[in-house]
Amino acid sequence: MVKVFGGVAVLRGVDLPVGEHSVVALIGGSGSGKSTLLRCASLLETVDDGQVLLDGEDVTDPRVDADQVRRRLGVVFQAYNLFPHLSVLDNVTLAPTVVHGRPKAEAVDEARTLLTRIGLADKAGEYPDRLSGGQQQRVAIARALAVRPRVLLLDEVTSALDPELVGEVLALVREVAAQGMTILMATHEMGFARQVADTVAFLSDGVVLESGPPAQVLGDPVQPRTRRFLSRVIDAGRL
Amino acid sequence: MTGGQPPGAGLPGSGLPGNDPRTRTSAGPAAAERHPVPPPSELELSRRAWRRARGRRSTVVALASTLLFAAVAYLVVTRAPGWPRVRTTFFSPTVAVEHLPEILVGLWLNLQVLVVGGVLVLVVGLLVALARTVRGPAFAPLRILATTYVDLFRGVPLIIVLYLVGFGLPALRLQGVPTSPFVLGTVAVVLTYGAYVAEVFRAGIESVHPSQRAAARSLGLSYRQSMRIVVLPQALRTVTPPLLNDFVALQKDVGLISVLGAVDAVRSAQIAVGQTFNFTPYVVAGLLFVLLAVPSARLADAVTARARRRQQAGGLL
Ligand SMILES: Nc1ncnc2c1ncn2[C@@H]1O[C@H](COP(=O)(O)OP(=O)(O)OP(=O)(O)O)[C@@H](O)[C@H]1O
Ligand SMILES: [Mg+2]
Numbered sequence: 001m002v003k004v005f006g007g008v009a010v011l012r013g014v015d016l017p018v019g020e021h022s023v024v025a026l027i028g029g030s031g032s033g034k035s036t037l038l039r040c041a042s043l044l045e046t047v048d049d050g051q052v053l054l055d056g057e058d059v060t061d062p063r064v065d066a067d068q069v070r071r072r073l074g075v076v077f078q079a080y081n082l083f084p085h086l087s088v089l090d091n092v093t094l095a096p097t098v099v100h101g102r103p104k105a106e107a108v109d110e111a112r113t114l115l116t117r118i119g120l121a122d123k124a125g126e127y128p129d130r131l132s133g134g135q136q137q138r139v140a141i142a143r144a145l146a147v148r149p150r151v152l153l154l155d156e157v158t159s160a161l162d163p164e165l166v167g168e169v170l171a172l173v174r175e176v177a178a179q180g181m182t183i184l185m186a187t188h189e190m191g192f193a194r195q196v197a198d199t200v201a202f203l204s205d206g207v208v209l210e211s212g213p214p215a216q217v218l219g220d221p222v223q224p225r226t227r228r229f230l231s232r233v234i235d236a237g238r239l
Numbered sequence: 240m241t242g243g244q245p246p247g248a249g250l251p252g253s254g255l256p257g258n259d260p261r262t263r264t265s266a267g268p269a270a271a272e273r274h275p276v277p278p279p280s281e282l283e284l285s286r287r288a289w290r291r292a293r294g295r296r297s298t299v300v301a302l303a304s305t306l307l308f309a310a311v312a313y314l315v316v317t318r319a320p321g322w323p324r325v326r327t328t329f330f331s332p333t334v335a336v337e338h339l340p341e342i343l344v345g346l347w348l349n350l351q352v353l354v355v356g357g358v359l360v361l362v363v364g365l366l367v368a369l370a371r372t373v374r375g376p377a378f379a380p381l382r383i384l385a386t387t388y389v390d391l392f393r394g395v396p397l398i399i400v401l402y403l404v405g406f407g408l409p410a411l412r413l414q415g416v417p418t419s420p421f422v423l424g425t426v427a428v429v430l431t432y433g434a435y436v437a438e439v440f441r442a443g444i445e446s447v448h449p450s451q452r453a454a455a456r457s458l459g460l461s462y463r464q465s466m467r468i469v470v471l472p473q474a475l476r477t478v479t480p481p482l483l484n485d486f487v488a489l490q491k492d493v494g495l496i497s498v499l500g501a502v503d504a505v506r507s508a509q510i511a512v513g514q515t516f517n518f519t520p521y522v523v524a525g526l527l528f529v530l531l532a533v534p535s536a537r538l539a540d541a542v543t544a545r546a547r548r549r550q551q552a553g554g555l556l
C-alpha cells in the first residue's frame with residue numbers, strides 16, 4: 001500500500017497481513033503513518049498504489065461500493081468522533097438502524113448491553129460533551145462494535161484513558177478478540193500491545209520494518225531502528 | 240444581604256468537591272444518590288450575595304446613564320431652531336392617528352410577504368447550499384448553476400431585482416405568469432434573500448468538522464445519510480443566529496415591494512403623505528417596522544448568547 005501526501009510518500013509499500021481472529025498492533029513514532037494506514041484501510045483515504053484486501057476482495061477497486069465495504073468495518077479514531085448532537089444511545093444505535101436496517105428495539109437492547117459491558121449503562125441518555133474523554137472513547141468503541149464488524153480498526157484508543165480505565169478497555173478488546181474479532185490497532189502503549197496483540201508491526205519510514213510476536217518485536221527486536229524507537233519509549237516510561 | 244460577611248468566614252467546607260456545576264447538572268438520579276450535593280458553604284453564600292448585589296448595582300447604573308443620555312438628546316433636539324416646524328410636519332399626533340388604520344392594513348400585506356417569503360427563502364437557501372456542496376462530476380452543472388445564482392443575486396441590489404421581476408416578467412405576457420405585485424414582490428425578495436441564506440447554510444455545513452463526516456462514513460452511512468443525520472443537524476445549530484439576523488433584515492426589506500405598486504405599509508404612508516403634505520405617516524410606518532423588528536432582534540441576541548454559552552461549556556472539557 002502506498003499513500004502520498006503533497007509529494008511525500010507517507011506510506012511507500014506497506015505490506016501487512018491481518019489474519020482472521022488475530023490482533024495486530026501497529027507501533028511507530030509520531031507521524032510514521034499509523035493513522036494514515038488505518039484511514040486507507042477504512043477507505044476514508046484513497047490509496048495511491050497497492051491494494052487493501054478484505055476477505056480476499058480488493059476493496060480499493062474503484063468499482064467496489066465503498067459504503068458497502070465500510071459497513072463491514074468498525075473504526076475508532078484517535079480523536080473522539082462521537083456525534084455531539086446525538087445522545088450516547090443514539091450514537092450507538094445509529095448505524096445498526098440506519099445503515100443495517102435492524103429494528104430499533106433490537107438495536108436499543110443491544111446498545112444497552114454494550115454500554116453495560118463498558119460500564120456506561122447509566123450514561124445512555126447523556127450527550128457526548130457531558131462525558132469525560134475516556135468515557136467518550138469507550139462509547140466510540142461500543143459504537144464501532146454495534147455494527148458487528150468483520151474487522152475492528154482502532155487508532156490509539158487508550159491514549160486518552162486514565163490508567164485504571166486502560167485495563168478495562170484492554171479487557172474489553174481481549175474479550176472482543178476472543179469472540180473471533182479481527183483487530184488492527186495503532187498504539188503508543190507498548191504494554192497494551194504486548195498483552196493484547198498476536199502480532200506487533202513496527203512502522204517506520206513508510207514501510208513495516210519489522211513484525212512478529214510481541215515478545216520478539218518488543219523484547220528482542222532485530223532492527224536497530226526498532227531498538228532505538230523502543231528505548232526512547234522506555235525512557236518516556238510507556239513500556 | 241450577607242454581603243457584609245467577613246472574607247474567609249465560611250472557609251471550612253468550602254474545599255468540598257461536588258460544587259462543580261457539571262456534576263450537579265449532568266448527574267442522573269442514581270448518581271445524585273451516590274454523591275449528594277453538599278449544602279452551600281458560608282463562603283459560597285457570601286459570594287452569591289455579592290454577585291446579586293453587583294447585579295443590582297449594574298442595573299441602577301445602566302438605568303441612570305440611559306436616562307441621562309435621553310434627557311441630553313431631548314434637550315438638543317427640542318432646542319434646535321427648526322424644531323417647531325419639524326414637529327408639526329413629522330410628528331403630528333392628529334395626522335398619525337388619522338392614517339394609522341390604513342398603514343396597519345398595508346403592514347398586514349408586508350407581514351404576509353414576510354411569512355411566505357421567509358419560509359421560501361429557507362427552502363431555496365438550503366437547496367442551493369446543498370447543490371453547492373454536493374460532490375461528484377455528474378453534479379457539475381448543478382454546482383455551476385447554484386454558484387452563478389448566488390453570485391448574481393448577492394450582487395444585484397434588491398430594488399433592481401424588484402423592478403426586473405415586477406415589471407419584466409409580466410411584460411413577457413406569458414401565460415401563467417402572475418401579475419399581482421404581492422406574488423412578484425415575494426418572488427423578488429426570495430430570489431435575493433435565498434442567495435444570502437444559501438451562503439449562510441453553506442458556511443454552516445462547512446463549519447462541521449471533517450472528522451464528523453469521516454466518523455459517519457466509517458459507520459457505513461452514505462453521503463446523503465451523513466449529510467442528513469450528522470452534518471445538517473449540527474450545521475443548523477450554528478446558522479440559527481445569523482439566520483435570525485437575516486430575518487430581521489428581511490422584515491424591513493419587505494417594505495420595498497411598494498415600488499411595484501403593492502399597497503403595503505410604505506405605499507399607504509406615501510398616499511397619505513400625498514394627501515396631507517405632512518410626513519408623519521412615514522414616521523408612523525417606520526415605527527411600525529421597528530416594532531416588528533425588535534422582538535426578532537432580541538430573539539437573535541438570545542439565541543446567539545445561548546450558542547456562545549454552549550460552545551464555552553464544550554471548551555471546558
Ligand atoms: N491529510 C493530510 N494531508 C497532508 N499530510 C498528511 C495528512 N494526513 C497525514 N499527513 C502526514 O502524514 C504523516 C503521517 O501522519 P499520521 O497521522 O498517519 O501519523 P501517526 O503515525 O498516526 O502519528 P501519531 O502517532 O502522532 O498519531 C504525517 O507527517 C502527517 O503530517
Ligand atoms: Mg495517529
